[in-house]
Amino acid sequence: MDKILSILGSVGFNWHVALANFINFLIILFILNRFFFGSLKKTLDERKSVVERGLTQASEAEKALMNAEEKKHEILREAKKEGHVIISEAQDQATRLAETIKAQAETEAEAKMKLLVEKETHLKEKVEKDVAEALPSLVATLYAATLQKNLTEEENNRLIASMK
Amino acid sequence: MHESQENSSFFHVREEVPSIASPVLGNIGPLTIATSTVTTLLITFLFVYVAIKASRSKLIPSRLQAAFELFYEYVAEFIESIVGDKEKAATIVPYVGALMTYLLVANLLPMMPGISGFYITAANGLHVPLFRGATTDFNTTFGLALAVIVIMQIVGIREQGFFGYTSHFIQIKQVWKGFKTSLSEGAVSIIGFFVGLIEIISELAKILSLSLRLFGNMFAHEVLTVILLGTFSIAVPAIWMGMGVLVGVVQSIVFVALVTVYYSLVLKKEEEH
Numbered sequence: 001m002d003k004i005l006s007i008l009g010s011v012g013f014n015w016h017v018a019l020a021n022f023i024n025f026l027i028i029l030f031i032l033n034r035f036f037f038g039s040l041k042k043t044l045d046e047r048k049s050v051v052e053r054g055l056t057q058a059s060e061a062e063k064a065l066m067n068a069e070e071k072k073h074e075i076l077r078e079a080k081k082e083g084h085v086i087i088s089e090a091q092d093q094a095t096r097l098a099e100t101i102k103a104q105a106e107t108e109a110e111a112k113m114k115l116l117v118e119k120e121t122h123l124k125e126k127v128e129k130d131v132a133e134a135l136p137s138l139v140a141t142l143y144a145a146t147l148q149k150n151l152t153e154e155e156n157n158r159l160i161a162s163m164k
Numbered sequence: 165m166h167e168s169q170e171n172s173s174f175f176h177v178r179e180e181v182p183s184i185a186s187p188v189l190g191n192i193g194p195l196t197i198a199t200s201t202v203t204t205l206l207i208t209f210l211f212v213y214v215a216i217k218a219s220r221s222k223l224i225p226s227r228l229q230a231a232f233e234l235f236y237e238y239v240a241e242f243i244e245s246i247v248g249d250k251e252k253a254a255t256i257v258p259y260v261g262a263l264m265t266y267l268l269v270a271n272l273l274p275m276m277p278g279i280s281g282f283y284i285t286a287a288n289g290l291h292v293p294l295f296r297g298a299t300t301d302f303n304t305t306f307g308l309a310l311a312v313i314v315i316m317q318i319v320g321i322r323e324q325g326f327f328g329y330t331s332h333f334i335q336i337k338q339v340w341k342g343f344k345t346s347l348s349e350g351a352v353s354i355i356g357f358f359v360g361l362i363e364i365i366s367e368l369a370k371i372l373s374l375s376l377r378l379f380g381n382m383f384a385h386e387v388l389t390v391i392l393l394g395t396f397s398i399a400v401p402a403i404w405m406g407m408g409v410l411v412g413v414v415q416s417i418v419f420v421a422l423v424t425v426y427y428s429l430v431l432k433k434e435e436e437h
Binding site: 008010011012013014016017018019020021022023024025026027028029031032033034035036037038039040041042043044046047050 | 183184185186188191194195196197198200201204205207208211212214215216218219221222223225229232233236237257258259261262263265266298301302303304306307308310311315376379
């Protein structure tokens, strides 16, 4: 042991100084381990977890966006389909309404026509009746005017009767 | 003025070649304070400041915090490249990282301009630089290596359990099992028993090999710098001082790489069980 110590002494070994340096290094190791490397590791791990969480959230958000986009397309497709149905129904309804209106108008026109024809017939009959009624007296008047003689009531009636 | 400085000229900066033993300043209880211890204390205060800054780290880093994180990532990657396992590397990053940080600062601090300008009178009455390079003193490198090996044993025991870890050195159980199986197996286990005892010596040798390698390189660099300054102080020492930065960094990496290998061996033994 003494031999070893004397060999070490030739390179300046002094166990008191070595002990001081040993303790000093343990203190340094404790400080660096606890407050430098420990703290940095904690921060780096924390940052890594934040980044990983962010990436997960971003990927989830991307998925949600894709789903929403798909849903939007689906809604638009359905809306388009519904629109087409509504338009075609409206067109059908419009066609039906137009046909109904047309039929109604035709019926009304026919009825009016019939009424007019009836009125015309009635008027014609009335005119004919009026003419038939007025004609003998007119003829008698004309006859009297032609003969320049007033007909007696009896003659007048006779003339009218002969014309009927 | 320092005696050696009085003999200096424009072309020659004559300084005394540093003694192999760090000059002693005084004692605090059983602890002796040498000039290298003062440098170590300075480094400790520097690290306390750095630790305070680092402990206030936030999710959005400042420039200083970004630099710390960059250093952390570099150390972690370096250790992982040696260990080859991310999880195991993470276990030893704080120990080896602290060691690397300390060594880089300790090796490069003496090259900072102005650091060598402070002088103090040592216990033996000599006028000596206050801040001697920490790793140019064998006591510092020895203390460092001793701490590393002690911590390694603690890590080994923590990872494998007390009996699991010590069974690599004192293989009584293996001998018992060997003789229980067969006589030949028992004979082989006896060899294993002695190999285990040699392992204890090898653990102690690690302290010396680590400390002497670092001390030898750093002390030789310091001595050569002083000699070059005394020979011709213009330009030539500058190249050597530049080399010193490289030596400091390389020696830190070598020391840390070896310690990482030792630690990874302790962790790998766990796999074998």
